[in-house]
Amino acid sequence: MNSTTANWQTAFFNQLVLKGCVVERISIASAMLWQIESRDWQLFAEQGLEEQLRWVAGWAEHNQSQFLVNACFEKQGLYLWLRTIITAEKPELPSQATVYPAASRSERHTRDMFGIEFIGHPDDRRWTRHKAWSENSYPLRKDFPVQGTPDHITPPDMDYPFVKSHGTGVYEIPVGPVHAGIIEPGHFRFQAVGELILNLEERLGYVHKGIEKIAEGRVPVSLARLAGRISGDTTVGHAWAACMAMEQAAGISIPPRAAFLRGILAERERVANHLGDMGAICNDVAFIFAQMQFTRIRELWLRTNAQLFGHRLLMDRIIPGGVACDLTDTGCALIRQDIVRLRNELADILMAVDLNSTLEDRLYTAGYLAPELAAAYGAVGYVGRASGQRFDVRKDAPYAPYDQISFKVAVEAQGDIASRFWVRNKEINSALKLIEKFIDLLPPGDIMTAWREPLAGSESLAAVEGWRGEIVSYVRFEADNKIARFYSRDPSIINWPALEKLVLDNIVPDFPVCNKSLNGSYSGNDL
Amino acid sequence: MAIVQTLLFAALAPLLAGWLKWCKCFLQNRRAPSLFQSYRDLIKLTRKQPVVAEHASWVFTRAPYIIFSATVLAASVVPLIAVNLPTSAIADVIVLVGFLGSARFFLALAGLDIGTAFGGMGSSREMTVSSLAEPAMLMAVFTLSMTASTTNLSVGITHVLNEGLVLRPSFVFALFALILVAVAETGRIPIDNPTTHLELTMIHEAMILEYSGRHLALIEWASQLKLMLYGVLIANIFFPWGIAETISLQSLLSGLLAIVGKLAVLAIVLAISETLVAKMRLFRVQEYLSFAYLLGLLGMLSHIILEASR
Numbered sequence: 001m002n003s004t005t006a007n008w009q010t011a012f013f014n015q016l017v018l019k020g021c022v023v024e025r026i027s028i029a030s031a032m033l034w035q036i037e038s039r040d041w042q043l044f045a046e047q048g049l050e051e052q053l054r055w056v057a058g059w060a061e062h063n064q065s066q067f068l069v070n071a072c073f074e075k076q077g078l079y080l081w082l083r084t085i086i087t088a089e090k091p092e093l094p095s096q097a098t099v100y101p102a103a104s105r106s107e108r109h110t111r112d113m114f115g116i117e118f119i120g121h122p123d124d125r126r127w128t129r130h131k132a133w134s135e136n137s138y139p140l141r142k143d144f145p146v147q148g149t150p151d152h153i154t155p156p157d158m159d160y161p162f163v164k165s166h167g168t169g170v171y172e173i174p175v176g177p178v179h180a181g182i183i184e185p186g187h188f189r190f191q192a193v194g195e196l197i198l199n200l201e202e203r204l205g206y207v208h209k210g211i212e213k214i215a216e217g218r219v220p221v222s223l224a225r226l227a228g229r230i231s232g233d234t235t236v237g238h239a240w241a242a243c244m245a246m247e248q249a250a251g252i253s254i255p256p257r258a259a260f261l262r263g264i265l266a267e268r269e270r271v272a273n274h275l276g277d278m279g280a281i282c283n284d285v286a287f288i289f290a291q292m293q294f295t296r297i298r299e300l301w302l303r304t305n306a307q308l309f310g311h312r313l314l315m316d317r318i319i320p321g322g323v324a325c326d327l328t329d330t331g332c333a334l335i336r337q338d339i340v341r342l343r344n345e346l347a348d349i350l351m352a353v354d355l356n357s358t359l360e361d362r363l364y365t366a367g368y369l370a371p372e373l374a375a376a377y378g379a380v381g382y383v384g385r386a387s388g389q390r391f392d393v394r395k396d397a398p399y400a401p402y403d404q405i406s407f408k409v410a411v412e413a414q415g416d417i418a419s420r421f422w423v424r425n426k427e428i429n430s431a432l433k434l435i436e437k438f439i440d441l442l443p444p445g446d447i448m449t450a451w452r453e454p455l456a457g458s459e460s461l462a463a464v465e466g467w468r469g470e471i472v473s474y475v476r477f478e479a480d481n482k483i484a485r486f487y488s489r490d491p492s493i494i495n496w497p498a499l500e501k502l503v504l505d506n507i508v509p510d511f512p513v514c515n516k517s518l519n520g521s522y523s524g525n526d527l
Numbered sequence: 528m529a530i531v532q533t534l535l536f537a538a539l540a541p542l543l544a545g546w547l548k549w550c551k552c553f554l555q556n557r558r559a560p561s562l563f564q565s566y567r568d569l570i571k572l573t574r575k576q577p578v579v580a581e582h583a584s585w586v587f588t589r590a591p592y593i594i595f596s597a598t599v600l601a602a603s604v605v606p607l608i609a610v611n612l613p614t615s616a617i618a619d620v621i622v623l624v625g626f627l628g629s630a631r632f633f634l635a636l637a638g639l640d641i642g643t644a645f646g647g648m649g650s651s652r653e654m655t656v657s658s659l660a661e662p663a664m665l666m667a668v669f670t671l672s673m674t675a676s677t678t679n680l681s682v683g684i685t686h687v688l689n690e691g692l693v694l695r696p697s698f699v700f701a702l703f704a705l706i707l708v709a710v711a712e713t714g715r716i717p718i719d720n721p722t723t724h725l726e727l728t729m730i731h732e733a734m735i736l737e738y739s740g741r742h743l744a745l746i747e748w749a750s751q752l753k754l755m756l757y758g759v760l761i762a763n764i765f766f767p768w769g770i771a772e773t774i775s776l777q778s779l780l781s782g783l784l785a786i787v788g789k790l791a792v793l794a795i796v797l798a799i800s801e802t803l804v805a806k807m808r809l810f811r812v813q814e815y816l817s818f819a820y821l822l823g824l825l826g827m828l829s830h831i832i833l834e835a836s837r
Binding site: 171172173174175179180181182195282284285286287288289292293296356358359361362366507508509510511512 | 551554555556557644645648716717720722723724725726727728736802803804805806807808809810811
């Protein structure tokens with residue numbers, strides 16, 4: 001922590017006290033927790049916005065007769081974790097969504113799952129709640145059974161009050177949740193005049209799996225496996241975030257070799273997904289040649305994963321206390337060869353892509369996300385970085401092994417689809433360099449630390465940079481090494497609302513490529 | 528004889544689609560399915576029971592038959608392997624455009640009929656595209672008609688044959704105009720992407736999203752026919768050499784070989800262009816088709832200025 005980052009917290013604290021806010025500062029594991037009165041919840045947000053804090057995550061917890069409501073903010077790589085406690089008899093507090101638009105869906109989720117009322121929330125419609133559980137039951141309260149109360153057939157999610165628009169020539173296009181291609185389910189409601197998009201509303205939640213509920217009562221190994229399945233394409237990222245949170249809560253540190261191996265796994269995941277995305281963006285504008293080539297080199301990359309780590313997508317390679325697989329010298333040599341080959345092939349493909357004017361015509365200026373909007377929504381990952389938002393957990397809040405290595409964060413400023421395409425390319429390049437450095441510096445030693453049972457009530461918050469962007473994981477233990485509460489904020493939760501904004505003024509047939517350039521996870525959003 | 532020619536037309540259309548797919552796969556470094564896969568798909572679809580939307584009216588269920596018949600009739604107008612067949616005097620190129628127009632009309636109606644957002648969207652886009660494409664096509668064809676002083680395709684082709692290999696600027700313009708129109712009308716890249724799964728970007732596919740079973744088979748077959756029809760038009764109007772002028776087994780066989788060869792080459796050209804370009808933004812289509820129209824017009828003008836006096 002350098003002096004400027006320390007300074008803003010002290011100054012901000014003094015500012016809050018000046019405004020009459022009672023703040024209790026509690027030091028927990030690796031993070032700083034500020035506990036405030038529930039009536040000051042909104043006041044804090046207002047002050048936070050003034051201080052230019054970024055809203056990161058929000059979640060709640062049911063604890064006997066009270067609810068713990070949490071929010072997390074960030075500035076200059078320093079996380080600020082906020083908590084308030086409200087009684088179960090009168091579960092309400094002022095909304096932060098009025099100040100931070102990014103908090104809106106999170107608060108609706110908390111309301112649906114806990115029955116906590118956010119006073120003044122601009123949107124009183126349900127979000128995660130579809131029709132799978134009855135009107136006045138709240139799944140994340142402790143008295144709700146884990147197996148739920150399912151009907152024989154879940155009724156369709158009818159009569160959701162979408163935003164309406166009237167006028168001559170305005171028409172509505174409902175798309176999904178079942179699509180013509182094999183993709184995840186999500187509903188998009190367009191209002192269009194001719195082909196021009198006037199408004200887009202997302203309706204997600206179709207892949208709600210009850211991750212938060214079924215996480216409760218698990219032991220660490222089992223939670224790591226569950227976290228690795230929040231979103232299949234981010235299995236390394238989520239497993240790492242969950243393991244890091246559990247390790248911090250238990251107060252154990254992983255061996256350096258394990259940290260470096262985790263870095264290699266995470267960067268390999270990043271490369272594979274970016275390759276897939278770049279191909280998919282080309283495919284969405286019918287430049288199928290490029291997609292086939294990207295798919296081919298991604299497949300070769302994944303096969304090396306299978307050969308070296310035993311799983312193409314690297315599922316369950318990260319476990320509490322370390323990693324599940326080691327890397328031999330021959331394995332390192334193979335990775336190096338692979339990287340050289342990938343660089344050559346990628347250069348050839350990018351040549352074809354870069355010189356193609358018809359592709360350029362589709363990707364440039366389309367799906368523009370203004371830097372101000374990206375900042376207002378706190379867009380993370382390549383979506384933020386294509387619109388000039390420099391934040392990268394690996395750089396700004398570095399954790400092992402990134403704290404021992406210098407690298408460049410890829411940033412683009414145009415904010416269009418082309419930016420999001422080329423920022424991915426830059427990230428692939430920096431990831432390849434990182435993998436090479438990790439292999440160079442790979443320290444000898446164990447790949448696992450023995451697990452130590454944490455005290456009941458120990459908790460922690462961890463952030464890692466997954467391939468989509470910042471992943472924040474919260475874990476609290478109860479007695480007997482079991483999980484009392486787990487929440488993981490996928491970067492998609494933050495980035496999905498940005499899609500509603502960046503498609504405006506585009507035409508309907510350009511939506512798929514706009515969507516693909518953002519590529520949010522439905523599963524990671526719905527939990 | 529004319530009937531045999533039409534049957535041959537229908538029979539060869541899926542083969543052309545298969546060959547085109549094969550070329551594209553080759554250019555994308557993929558392993559292609561068999562050339563006869565299109566036949567297998569059609570047979571598979573005819574075996575399946577069609578699923579019809581609850582709100583579908585008679586238009587929806589009848590449309591595939593009408594579309595297919597109209598396209599087959601259109602194909603019967605175009606000389607495939609022989610000119611001067613007895614039936615060729617019955618219909619001319621205006622009728623051809625009319626047949627294609629009515630097929631499209633019913634396709635658009637069927638898209639609107641079930642009332643889904645995609646069907647309506649597809650129909651509206653299809654109409655936008657075709658309202659721009661048809662004038663350009665007529666303009667290109669009229670250039671040929673002016674040269675041959677007839678709107679009858681068979682007579683026109685004979686005229687070109689008799690003239691021998693003369694480089695006419697008007698024909699070059701008309702050829703390019705017709706190629707651009709053909710790409711737009713048959714729903715190929717860069718206007719439409721026949722292989723996409725993205726509902727919102729579709730034109731042709733959006734209209735037929737709700738079709739299944741034998742209905743779908745007929746529509747697919749009709750669009751393969753249409754692709755071949757445009758291919759044959761381009762091949763036989765501008766490069767008619769090889770087509771049978773007399774009805775003898777030998778000349779018919781060589782006519783068949785000639786058209787198969789010409790179509791194969793055209794498919795390769797199309798596959799290459801589809802591999803090289805991305806789909807254009809929908810609002811660029813009018814520019815593209817205006818350009819086609821302009822080419823057609825230039826062809827006409829150059830005919831009047833340069834060639835009409837001869």
